[in-house]
Amino acid sequence: MTKDNLQNKVKxxxxxxxxxxxxxxxxxxxxxxxELLISTVLSAQCTxxxxxxxxxxxxxxxxxxxxxxxxxLSELEFDIKPTGFFRNKAKSIKAFCNILVDKYHGNxxxxxxxxxxxxxxxxxxxxxxxxxxxxxxxxxxDTHVLRLSNRIGLTDKKDATKVEFxxxxxxxxxxxxxxxxxxxxxxxxxxxxxKPRHNECKIIDFCEEGIRSKGQFL
Ligand code: SF4
Numbered sequence: 001m002t003k004d005n006l007q008n009k010v011k012x013x014x015x016x017x018x019x020x021x022x023x024x025x026x027x028x029x030x031x032x033x034x035e036l037l038i039s040t041v042l043s044a045q046c047t048x049x050x051x052x053x054x055x056x057x058x059x060x061x062x063x064x065x066x067x068x069x070x071x072x073l074s075e076l077e078f079d080i081k082p083t084g085f086f087r088n089k090a091k092s093i094k095a096f097c098n099i100l101v102d103k104y105h106g107n108x109x110x111x112x113x114x115x116x117x118x119x120x121x122x123x124x125x126x127x128x129x130x131x132x133x134x135x136x137x138x139x140x141x142d143t144h145v146l147r148l149s150n151r152i153g154l155t156d157k158k159d160a161t162k163v164e165f166x167x168x169x170x171x172x173x174x175x176x177x178x179x180x181x182x183x184x185x186x187x188x189x190x191x192x193x194x195k196p197r198h199n200e201c202k203i204i205d206f207c208e209e210g211i212r213s214k215g216q217f218l
Contacts, residue, residue, distance in 0.1 A: 006154060006170040009206050013152070014179060016202050021185040024178070026132045028052065033108040033133035034100075035059055038068075040125045041093060046083040054082050065106040068097035092120030110134045123161060131177040139164050139171070140180040144187025151191065153208030 001009070017024075027048040030036040035055065042051045058079055062068050068076065077090040096118040100106055108129060109115055115126035127138035139145070141160040145167075149155045155166040171179050190197050196209070204210035 001153065003170060009152075010154070010170050010179070013203050013206055014175060014182065016206075017182040017186055018178070020202055021182055021189075024181040024185045026128065026181070028132075029055065030133065031059070033110070033129055034065060036133045037096075037108050037121070037125070037129050038093060040128045041089055041120065042080055042083040044089070045085055051083055054080060065097040065100035065108075068093050069101050088120075095119040096121060108133075110136065112138075123164065127164075127180075131180065135177075137173045137176045138180075139167050139176045140184070141167070142180075142184060143193070144184045144191075145180055147193060148183045148187050148191050151196065151207060151209040152203070 026036075028036060028039040028043065029052045030039055038058070039051050039055050042054065061079065062071070071094070073090055073094060076094060077086050080086050080089055080093075083089065099118055100108060104114075110130065112123070112126050112130065115121055115129065116123055124140060124142055127140045130136040130138040131140060141149075141164045146158075146160055146163055149163055149167060150158070154170065155163050157163050157166060167179070168176070186201075186203075187193075190201050198204055198207075198210050198213040201207070201210055204214065
């Protein structure tokens with residue numbers, strides 16, 4: 001499919017999914033970039049609901065990067081334990097908060113290169129913070145965006161960074177965040193990893209896997 005065709009397909013998909021998910025945005029509750037960065041780190045292998053339950057108390061207790069940098073590691077581990085993988089998460093949070101204090105006056109940098117240089121912070125997490133907390137165009141390639149982009153036929157890559165660059169080519173920059181959130185919502189609601197519900201899907205006619213599935217049942 002040519003780039004023009006892909007761009008047209010994306011336009012239609014966005015229009016349809018915007019009607020399906022009019023309020024799409026991250027489900028994580030946060031007040032500032034640091035809180036979103038912490039929440040996103042905690043959300044690895046954990047539901048957003050559980051993360052929000054934990055951060056409700058966490059953000060009452062810790063107000064700055066300095067607070068996380070100074071707390072005893074075992075105390076932080078205990079505070080975030082219900083999110084799972086708490087030892088690695090606590091280690092990472094303390095490590096990057098130390099750098100935020102030393103290098104960035106306690107603030108989260110607002111550019112990708114600085115953010116991914118922090119320990120434990122990858123492109124996905126950095127792009128979540130850029131898009132959702134700083135309102136800077138960014139494509140968030142999480143497990144849903146990766147899966148749906150392949151199923152729909154927007155990319156044939158399996159590597160998240162390569163998918164991010166493919167999507168940048170065909171999605172208007174001002175819609176990067178919207179598109180990511182729409183695919184995440186659709187991935188959770190209809191196009192699930194285990195059993196995509198093609199017959200309930202409003203974008204089936206614009207999805208390669210959906211079209212193939214219709215062929216199978218003709
Ligand atoms: S048609 Fe099927 S594979 Fe394509 S987006 Fe919809 S549910 Fe997913």
